[in-house]
Amino acid sequence: MSAGRRTFVVISVAILAIFFAIFLVWPMLYVVKGAFYYNNHVTFEFFSANLSGLSSGLPSFWAHPLDWMAGALHNMAEYPIFVSLALGVVVTLAATAIAMPLALVSVRRDFCGRGWMSALVMLPLILPPFVGAIGMKQMFALDGSVNIVLERVFYGITWGLSHVGLMSAPWTMPHVGWLKDAGFWSVVVLTTLHLYPIMFLNVAASLAAVDRSAEEAAANLGAPRWNVFRRITFPMMLPGYFAGASIVFIWAFTDLGTPLILNYQNVVPVQIFRMADQAQENPMGYALVVMVLTVSLLAFLGARGVLSLKPQAASTKGTASESLRRASRGGTALIWLFLGGLTFAAVIPHIAVILSSFTAPGGWNDTVLPAKFTLSEYHTLVTHPTALSGLLNSLLYSVLATIAAVVFGVLIAYLLTREKFLGQGALDGAVMAPLALPGIVLAYGYLACFVGGPLNPLQNPVPLLVISYVVRRLPYMVRAAVAGFQHVAGALEDASRNLGASALTTLRRITLPLVFANLVAGAVLTFVFSMFEVSQSLILAQDASYFPIARVLYKLFDRLEDGPYVASAMGVLGMIVLAAGLLISGRFLGKRMGEIFRA
Numbered sequence: 001m002s003a004g005r006r007t008f009v010v011i012s013v014a015i016l017a018i019f020f021a022i023f024l025v026w027p028m029l030y031v032v033k034g035a036f037y038y039n040n041h042v043t044f045e046f047f048s049a050n051l052s053g054l055s056s057g058l059p060s061f062w063a064h065p066l067d068w069m070a071g072a073l074h075n076m077a078e079y080p081i082f083v084s085l086a087l088g089v090v091v092t093l094a095a096t097a098i099a100m101p102l103a104l105v106s107v108r109r110d111f112c113g114r115g116w117m118s119a120l121v122m123l124p125l126i127l128p129p130f131v132g133a134i135g136m137k138q139m140f141a142l143d144g145s146v147n148i149v150l151e152r153v154f155y156g157i158t159w160g161l162s163h164v165g166l167m168s169a170p171w172t173m174p175h176v177g178w179l180k181d182a183g184f185w186s187v188v189v190l191t192t193l194h195l196y197p198i199m200f201l202n203v204a205a206s207l208a209a210v211d212r213s214a215e216e217a218a219a220n221l222g223a224p225r226w227n228v229f230r231r232i233t234f235p236m237m238l239p240g241y242f243a244g245a246s247i248v249f250i251w252a253f254t255d256l257g258t259p260l261i262l263n264y265q266n267v268v269p270v271q272i273f274r275m276a277d278q279a280q281e282n283p284m285g286y287a288l289v290v291m292v293l294t295v296s297l298l299a300f301l302g303a304r305g306v307l308s309l310k311p312q313a314a315s316t317k318g319t320a321s322e323s324l325r326r327a328s329r330g331g332t333a334l335i336w337l338f339l340g341g342l343t344f345a346a347v348i349p350h351i352a353v354i355l356s357s358f359t360a361p362g363g364w365n366d367t368v369l370p371a372k373f374t375l376s377e378y379h380t381l382v383t384h385p386t387a388l389s390g391l392l393n394s395l396l397y398s399v400l401a402t403i404a405a406v407v408f409g410v411l412i413a414y415l416l417t418r419e420k421f422l423g424q425g426a427l428d429g430a431v432m433a434p435l436a437l438p439g440i441v442l443a444y445g446y447l448a449c450f451v452g453g454p455l456n457p458l459q460n461p462v463p464l465l466v467i468s469y470v471v472r473r474l475p476y477m478v479r480a481a482v483a484g485f486q487h488v489a490g491a492l493e494d495a496s497r498n499l500g501a502s503a504l505t506t507l508r509r510i511t512l513p514l515v516f517a518n519l520v521a522g523a524v525l526t527f528v529f530s531m532f533e534v535s536q537s538l539i540l541a542q543d544a545s546y547f548p549i550a551r552v553l554y555k556l557f558d559r560l561e562d563g564p565y566v567a568s569a570m571g572v573l574g575m576i577v578l579a580a581g582l583l584i585s586g587r588f589l590g591k592r593m594g595e596i597f598r599a
Contacts, residue, residue: 004502009419012411013427019408020430023467024437027445028293034286034448047287081291084268087187088253092199094192095248096241098342099199106200107207110324111332120339122197122586124346126579127353128532129194130257130550131571134557134564135352136190137262138364145352145368183264190262191252193346198251199244206240207233246303247435250296254438257534257550261557268292269440269535276447276539289444293437300436350575356568377569386544387566390552391573397462397548398530401469405526406519408470409477414507416478417485418493434472439535442468447539461540465548468540469530476529480522484515521585528581532574549574 036042106117139145151172159170210233218228234241256269264270268288275285327335355370363372381387412431416424434442446464447457457464488511496506512519537550547555549570556567 008504009415009421012415013421013423016408016412016415016427016430017423023446023471024430024433024442027442027449028437030449031286031289031293031441031445034283035290038283047291080266080268080271081288083184083266084253084292085295087184087191087267088249090188091191091195091252092245092249094188095196095199096245098192098196099203099244101338102196102200102342103203103207105327105335106204108325109327109331109335111327111335113336117339120343121200122582123343123350124194125197125582126575127194127350127571128257128534128574128578129190129255130261130534131353131532131553131567131574132190132194132349133258133261134553134567134571135349135356136186138356138564139348139352140186148366148368183259183262183266186262187255187259187264187267190258190349191255193349195248195251196346199248202240202244202247203237206237206243209240210236242303246299249299250436250438253295253299254292254440254535256440256538257554260538260554269438272440272444273538276444285444286448289441293441296436296438296441300433353568353571353575356565357572359565359568361565377565380566381569381573384566386547386552386555387570389545390547390549391570393546394531394548397465397469398527400466401473401530402523402527404466404470405474405477406523408474409481409522410507410512410519412474412478413481413485414511417482418490431478432475435475437472439468439472439533440539442471443536443539446536457540458542461542461546465536465540465546468536469526469533472533472536473526473529476525477522480518480525481515484518485511488514524581524584528578531577 035047036044038045102117102121105111106114106121137144141147155170155172158167161167162170214232214236215228218232219225223231254269256273259265259267259270260273268291272285272288272292275282275288278285356364357377358373358375359370360372360374360376363374364370381391412427415421416428446468450456450464451458455463492510492514493506496510501509532549534550537548538554541547541551544555553567553570556563556570
């Protein structure tokens with residue numbers, strides 16, 4: 001390595017180390033210190049306060065084990081940390097139950113219309129779940145469309161029975177408070193319908209890499225299909241499954257927007273959000289943040305540990321035929337029945353948001369569909385000061401974050417793939433850590449440790465908003481860039497340097513043009529996800545003049561009369577932006593799209 005190249009590496013690593021130390025490590029250490037250190041002494045009282053009462057009033061386990069378990073479950077349901085854990089586990093299991101058969105069909109079967117399958121599976125990703133919650137509230141409210149349809153169907157059935165003399169008179173079904181009476185399950189359903197595509201991407205990619213010869217050998221020996229899947233296929237695809245499961249679990253466990261819009265308060269992210277205004281005075285919030293951070297890191301490290309496993313059967317290419325099996329007509333019908341029903345359920349929030357965006361205030365009450373359509377909500381969107389400034393603010397923040405992420409991402413990808421230096425593993429870990437670092441944890445840490453300093457978010461949150469977007473989305477940019485660097489032949493770069501070109505010239509003239517497609521894909525993903533980042537936007541932006549889209553949506557939703565309708569119009573704009581972003585990224589990355597969403 002030449003002296004100039006060595007200097008470039010040292011300076012680059014030093015800059016990156018300082019950046020991650022200030023904006024990743026320091027906020028987390030500050031929060032941990034606040035949770036364990038108070039009034040000049042170490043304490044655990046804030047954790048016990050958050051968990052106290054779990055054993056109070058319970059009978060003896062040895063004398064009454066069933067009563068003890070029932071009482072423990074009842075008590076745990078009253079504590080946000082356990083509710084959030086249950087939410088993460090249930091959503092992960094539900095996403096698995098949906099994504100696993102979809103992946104098996106996608107990778108192993110050929111059927112009529114198969115080319116449309118990937119597009120339909122990815123459809124739920126184009127609507128942020130907290131926006132979908134607005135549509136769900138419209139559909140499942142007491143006077144919403146679902147209750148009205150069920151009431152009419154129920155009345156029609158009972159009318160028919162009364163008409164033939166089986167009943168004295170038709171009955172009227174009372175409205176059901178779906179969202180009020182089953183808030184937990186409402187969050188589960190909406191979150192699952194948004195996240196199962198991420199599980200599908202990981203499972204399908206892992207299943208496609210499984211050596212088919214081992215499966216065929218087991219089948220030839222008479223093993224039933226279920227045993228082949230359970231004992232051969234699934235163990236070989238386990239790393240990919242855990243990669244998707246960890247992302248889904250962490251996302252569901254730490255999601256703030258969906259329960260906030262659905263007014264489901266008993267989860268940790270909402271409790272942390274409520275305590276954000278007291279970050280300097282109330283240490284209880286620090287303890288909650290540390291709990292969330294611990295659980296997320298354990299899930300992330302567990303997934304990384306499983307990913308390090310290399311099943312022997314999957315280490316070599318199979319020699320057996322890997323042609324797709326043609327599904328029968330009945331099988332094709334079952335596939336499309338499942339996929340069509342799932343897609344319809346997943347797009348119900350999309351449909352509701354679109355219809356709400358064209359509905360006049362008060363025009364969708366006690367009716368199945370809106371009674372009056374209008375474009376006034378879109379006019380309000382571009383004329384109302386708060387809504388318009390939110391759009392422009394998010395555009396500015398996301399563009400700045402994308403530019404910074406591209407610069408840092410290219411630099412980090414180059415260092416990880418082209419250089420050898422001390423601390424290379426630490427740099428890789430720091431870059432990927434935000435995948436396990438929930439946005440609400442990072443935002444709370446920024447709010448706690450930077451208040452009163454030159455980056456005080458209460459005075460001007462823009463620098464920290466942009467930096468938080470960069471830190472949170474940098475893994476996507478780095479992974480896209482690393483994938484590009486790994487596909488560029490090193491001989492081309494060596495030839496350039498041997499002809500006297502500097503490392504920077506080689507990077508600019510040779511490497512970057514060859515990885516341009518990957519950089520575009522990573523940049524687009526960074527931009528669209530930054531535009532609709534929820535946790536940082538809700539916590540760091542306190543002044544209305546700095547509100548990004550997510551904060552504006554939350555404010556609009558609480559506005560009387562036209563608030564939800566204007567918020568829906570903004571949600572439709574978000575759907576268009578996200579759909580375009582995913583389409584562009586998918587076109588450039590192809591089947592490698594799933595690698596972006598791995599732990």
